[in-house]
Amino acid sequence: MAIPDSPLGTRVELQIGGTLENVTADALTRDPITITRGRRDGNSRCDVSQASASFKNTDGKYSPRNPRGPWFGQFGRNTEMRVSVQGPEAYLQLTGEAADIATTPDHASLDVAGDLDVRIEATADWYAPNSSQTLIGKWSSTDGQRSWILRFFNSSLVFNWTTAGTDASAVFIQGAIPGGLRRAAFRATLDIDNGAGGKTATLYWAPTMAGPWTQISQGTAAGTTPIFASTTALEIGPSQPANVPPRLPVRGRVHRAEVRSGIGGTVVASPDFRALAEGATAFADSAGRTWTVAGAAQVSDREYRMVGEVPTWEPKWSVGGKDVWTPVEASGIQRRLGQGQKPLASTLRRRIPTATGLLAYWPMEEGRDATQAYSAVAGVQPLSVSGFDFAADDSLTGSSALPKLKNSAKLRGTIPRSTAAGWQVELVYRLPTMPAAQTEILRVTVAGSTMRTAVVYASTAGVRIETLDSTGDVIAFFTHTNPVAIADFAGVWNRLQIFTSDAGGGQTNVCATWRDVTTGGGTWTAATLITGAQGAAVGVAGDWGAATTDMAIGHLAAIALAGSGTTPGSGIYQHADDGFSGETALDRLYRLSDEESGTIDLTWVDGDPSRPSEAMGPQRPLELLDLLYQAAETDGGILYETRDRIGMAYRDRTSLYNQDPALTLDYAAGEVAPPLEPVEDDQDLRNDITRTREGGSSARVVLADGPLSVQPPPAGVGVYDDAQTRSLALDAQALQIAGWDLHLGTWDEARYRAVTVFLHKAPHLIPAVLALDIGDKLVITNPPPWLPPGPIELIVQGTTETLGLRTWTITFLCTPAGPWTVGVLEDPVLGRLDTDGSVLAASVSESGTALEVYADPFLGPRWVDSVGYPGEFPFDVTFGGERATVTAIANRADSFGRTVANSWGTSSSGHAWTETGTVASDRSVNGSRGVITLAANVSNFRFQRIITTPVGDAEIRVRVSTSAVATGESALPAVLLRYVDSSNFYRARVHFGVSGTMFCSVTRGSTQIGVSQSLPYTYTAGQEYEVRVRLTGHTIRIRVWPVGQAEPAVWHHTETVVSSPIEAGGVGLMGSAFAGLTTVNMELRFDQFEIVTPQLFTVARAVNGITKAHAAGTDLSLATPMRMAL
Known part of the structure; x- marks a missing residue:
């Protein structure tokens, strides 16, 4: 791409009849393609991404209902549209499916008997939980022909190798990667004989395969047996689908790879996709290996600027019909998710139907006027009930409102008979107080066993499991009399599980387990033993009177699954009963995207895998998009639509911390197009913050002093208050989040809301712009002299770009990056605490290099001195807009x-x-x-x-x-x-x-x-x-x-x-x-x-180009003080 001397290479594609059609020739150049992404105007949520274009339609091609059109019946509402430009290099695109890989046949040179060195450079989602993504290896999908494999699992790089080709002879090493990676290189070396009777494996990462390599893990194993020489092909993306979880090829881009015989030794394979022609299906690498691109994998040089859906087709024409065209506007997935989507059901209602062996399930989340409880399992009759006050109790966070029992209530349900051995019946309940006399809680009817009925009773004397034969005589029973267990049975939401397990010798365990699901109580089991088979649960019943008045019940299910000992066979209710309260924001996003994988394709960037994202409160019924944003808002990151596929991505809050610039623009070199206009406004100003935990307590944080404080002008700016409710696991989180939001809302810096670049005039910037995405850091150096001295550091919140035939303009919508620079312990720059209240104790001339600095003892400690802490020097400070480097501090x-x-x-x-x-x-x-x-x-x-x-x-x-x-x-x-x-x-x-x-x-x-x-x-x-x-x-x-x-x-x-x-x-x-x-x-x-x-500072002046005289009393602080992250 050599714009502006040649066309930009823009391509527009439409999904027609299941095939991507290149329709660039039909795109009207009079209407340049305009693409908008991200968030703007202070929005907390990203706007729907949009790409607009116009197609020539004189032949009716873009009129969906025109039978004369060549694509009649093959496109319509929400047709996929892709807009791309030609990138600076090609890559191998992998889909993540087993058949879509690149492979080269086995060769003698690939059977490395000694030390091994494997390297690969790729772009992918490296932080997917419970996902095993393979990179490269000689690893068969079946046991017996496995040599080695480099792969990812749960944000960790893993290297496996075998000495006999089997899993039984496999050894592995793994190490966690740093956060925030997209394109990166990974390396594994194996020293087969480390001189100490063993072998040493080491893992590394680097920005590219050119290095520098950073070690992330090293381990040793006994013995010097070489890697097994399998006959398996060397593959980029080998598969082992039968593994749990399945090992499948990485989904993303592979740029190049190397296999070396010896650490840093002879290259025996070196597929490099960067210089290949688009669409190449076979090529020879520099080591002589011939590679084949298989399945839907493809070599591409396209850089996608937008992939969306066209919801509307509206052909237009001029008077007389000489000019016929169809303007379109493709939208991101948020548009569809935000139209006509019903709230997701409660977590119990969504989770229980996924249970293995589910026979019957009655949620009981009916409205107040219901007379029966419907079945969520097809073919199963509704529950017959009486004396139910439906929708009377909404206090269980994992459920919508459930019924309470009246003074006299009944329940009858039929369970389809299963041929499986063993059963489990489960429900949630809240019994207000323990009955004084023995009272029936639930009854299960059993077939195919000496036991005809299993009943759970409760009273202040104990909790009893009782089995009866067909005549109603008691076969066996057990009463749990532990006072704590009895207390846990009532007064809180519990899960009651009645189930069987094989006790051996022709006997069956019959158990009743209850566990407090809301207050962290214990788990208790009453178990008895019968002689005979486990049988099958075929019915459920309840007959209740005054002692159970106001007991709330719901989510009654029967599962054809035997337990083990006194452990139930199914744990499907686990965590769903409390709405997954306490799960982290990233875990919730992963779970939702897994549960709704047919609706949303979600990936993420984890800035710090070593620390969990913010813990969330219970998930209540909301639309999917609202639930996704709820997690993002709790954690404080950015949820946005991806540009290379129809989906979304989330970059967590930690990925925004302390970023290296993704794009650096030199204003003096003309890389920033006019206008570059700083704005001093109050659009984002919030100095009085209240945050409330949903269903819990609140915390308020106020900036009481300073230029952006709640003080009336001129001492401050007045009150700008903001109150929001967040989904939080603990009340204590509200104060921490309020403090962080106050930090963001009172960041005292001009806003550069729009930064424009003419890429056709600065094509050298295109590779960096193509790699930049929402949330990345943009830096402008050498700003004009009428602006404060640079650099100007910004976070990209959104983009607007216009693609013409030979022009490409992109405008970055930005906010300050400063508040996202946070403290890092032991870091020489970011690990320094500032001293509040420091001022110049004496005036200093324009050229003076000695500063008298007073640190107010009422506000904080004094500064370190160069005699006691020589290793802390030098560091930078600012005063009066000038930046200086402190080389020494003397205490008199x-x-x-x-x-x-x-x-x-x-x-x-x-x-x-x-x-x-x-x-x-x-x-x-x-x-x-x-x-x-x-x-x-x-x-x-x-x-x-x-x-x-x-x-x-x-x-x-x-x-x-x-x-x-x-x-x-x-x-x-x-x-x-x-x-x-x-x-x-x-x-x-x-x-x-x-x-x-x-x-x-x-x-x-x-x-x-x-x-x-x-x-x-x-x-x-x-x-x-x-x-x-x-x-x-x-x-x-x-x-x-x-x-x-x-x-x-x-x-x-x-x-x-x-x-x-x-x-x-x-x-x-x-x-x-x-x-x-x-x-x-x-x-x-x-x-x-x-x-x-005061202390005496020796400084080097004018680090930022500013030098002037300063009066006594001028504030002085660290140029980059430690700011505590959330």
Whole structure:
């Protein structure tokens, strides 16, 4: 494809009479083909996909009812239509059926006796549960001629090999693949002799067969016996249909494969379909093997942009009939599923008819005016009932409303007699309270046994199973008297199973089992033994009185299946009785697609197979499409229509996390067509979220602060509330989902709702565009200077494309990708927690590389430092729209482990002390303490600054002590804040008073703010006290406690400077005393000094091309902070 110099190669096909007809020549170029897919305009559900075209109809070919038309009677409503373009390479298309494969005959070179290396590159649904998809192998469908096979099972790559050609001699290895794969390469190697008396098998995956290969599993097996040399052909897609589940060829595309003799050794087979001509049925590979494409498998180079159904044919013509045409619009499967579809029945009603050996089944889900209970099994008579209050109880989640029994009620049903040995009769019931006297619950009539009747009774004394002969005499019975078992029989929904099993020696077990299906109670069995055959259940009856009033019953079934011991033969009710509550969203989608396989073809992409999707509540009767979307909305992924077949696909929420770009567009290179318009709107804004579990509790999460908060403007945007009900297994999920939806609804970023690309002008982008699908990540680099610096990261929610003869335009409908970037533990970028409330503590120039950063202690911890955590550097931060790389973070601290005279010198953290006031000889460091000696003029201030850059808020911690107990007046060691000059500063001081008393106070310069606060301590000479000082705004808090004791939770003193406040200044320590101090040469001693915050960042500026001056108070955060995933 070399557009625009040659036609695009668009092809339109219609399913006519069971054959795909190429009708491209009839498509009118005046009406370009337009295709829309995905969701738009903030919809939670994807719109119906559509493809429009017009066909020339002068001969009546596209008039379905025209008998003169060549296709008369062969097409009509919902005719399949396919639109495709020629792709950049060919591939082998496999249908998933056993006959549709590619094969090459056995050859001596394929009987690898030594090490084996197998590789294949394919595109498929790798995450189908309970599905065994084969890739390549020499593996016969019958036992005895099996060498090896590479296959998939439940999201795991599996390699099997045999040493004797039989399953009995088979060995295997398997390993889970990563999530989110579509086109990928897989590899298995077998080292037949690992040097340790065994063999080693290893599995790998890679983006393509070109690598790089990532190991996903490795295992060893004893012995060095080589792989069995079978006579079986080498096949892409070998089959073993008799296996459970059947091993069938992968459904999808195979691009190429290799078999090597030796790990990385000689290539003995190398089918490569990428360069083959469309429709090729045979070819020779580079190793000389001749391959044949069999069955419905085919070599194709078509890339399907839409496969849909044409629901309407409406021929049109001009006046005079010279121009006759038929416009069509093919639609995705959602259109048909959304038209005239009745709700699916309850899960019990749907599940029970699939039971093996089902003889009779009466759901009892009738309306209120019913007089009988119909049979869901053809040929079986309805139940004869009286005293039934139909549709009176809808509390069983696996059922529609069921009847309750009135004071006097009866039931009679006939069961077709089976010749099978053994039987099981089962129903669901809810008995409000246990009867005081023995009361009949259900009676089964039996033929072909010494037992004529089996009856279950219940009372507060126990649950009894009783068998009677044809005369009504009791043959055998057993009463279960366990108090817990008795309690479990009533008050909740139960399943009651009456069944038989062969006890051997001509005897039969007759059992009654009940199990609580709604509250997680136990399973209990009352069993007795009779002599004689199991017989056949031929009737069921119930006669009830006052003791069973308001008992709800339903879903009565008879099954020709014997149990085993005291285990019933059929478990068909299991999980269906509670509506499959607790099953994951992906499991529900799989089950529904399996149950409705004739209606919907559903595949999925699992982003993380190691973690389950969201757990769901019970499935209630809804239309199939609503049930599918209910699962998608609970999990939070995207359910959309596939483009290469009539079906749907679901990509789960985890597949949207942390994606690599599927398409990167360079704006500066002209790869983005105009217009590219960011929108700041409130279409997707939701800041007050309530999520309710269906039938359960609710949770509400509100964004209280910030630019998109519920605060009225300008502090926020006002209230944008949203309340939804979800199908959830647990009430606790509602809060988690509400929090995630709030995260999505308050993502603060411009929306680029439409990104257009002219592919005919940028054909180099076509391969990436063809591979891109709904939910993939699109990135725009080098945006124009009038937009924020890039890249612009987006999630594709939908597409609109127009295909002309030589033009191809596609518009991607997008939302921000940012909220889908979530935390990953141990990841060097995504594994970093942000520090809330961080701001620039001081202004910085356009070129400055040192940042003072304040982390608000009330909101979070401070940043890691490069001394304690060197492996955490570098990382990127943003502030004021600029992105910078942090190469180091320094904490200013001093342990004073040096000896210095006439100064404090340089701190242990490498930062110099700046001294102001009195004489130098007043300062010293004695090897363990920083000392200020009050030698003369004791009231004069001695300032020690370690931060000279003006900063605002700060927190300091230090140990202080004095050389003696003060006499005359107090000594005043202090923390210095916002130092401007010797008259303008804040001071948090500790008073070491006379007689060991202690106080603390706050000053602005020499003026005390408020009163001194007495401390609950006394001191002695040399006794140290910890001091923490926090300055926020103009409020200073002081906390003091003895060294060795726990830090108190309270602040001992808090004062706010109101008069002449200081905005910023230096930080450090200072010392003085009140003028009346008489202690000679009093030493004020300081140790373990630390500036908790601000911290000093060393940065490389303008990482994103932005560089400018920033004011103090500018918010600073990680460029890619860890955001917790749901």
